[in-house]
Amino acid sequence: MMLMPGYNNKRGRRHLSRSQCVCITLLWALLCYVVLTTAERIDGPVVLMIVLSGALVFIPVVKSLKG
Numbered sequence: 001m002m003l004m005p006g007y008n009n010k011r012g013r014r015h016l017s018r019s020q021c022v023c024i025t026l027l028w029a030l031l032c033y034v035v036l037t038t039a040e041r042i043d044g045p046v047v048l049m050i051v052l053s054g055a056l057v058f059i060p061v062v063k064s065l066k067g
Helices: 018-038 044-066
Strands: none
């Protein structure tokens, strides 16, 4: 196995920097704002989509900040 500098050998991924985490979070918040302001009505599927997208965004961000 070839070792590459800057990579975590267990997972093969680099950790996100704080500025990357902030940018990802702000882009997610902007997307949520656009979805909520353009939706005709806020019902179950819209709320579920926001919750699932939040999980997909914040789980890697939190893991990256902890590690």
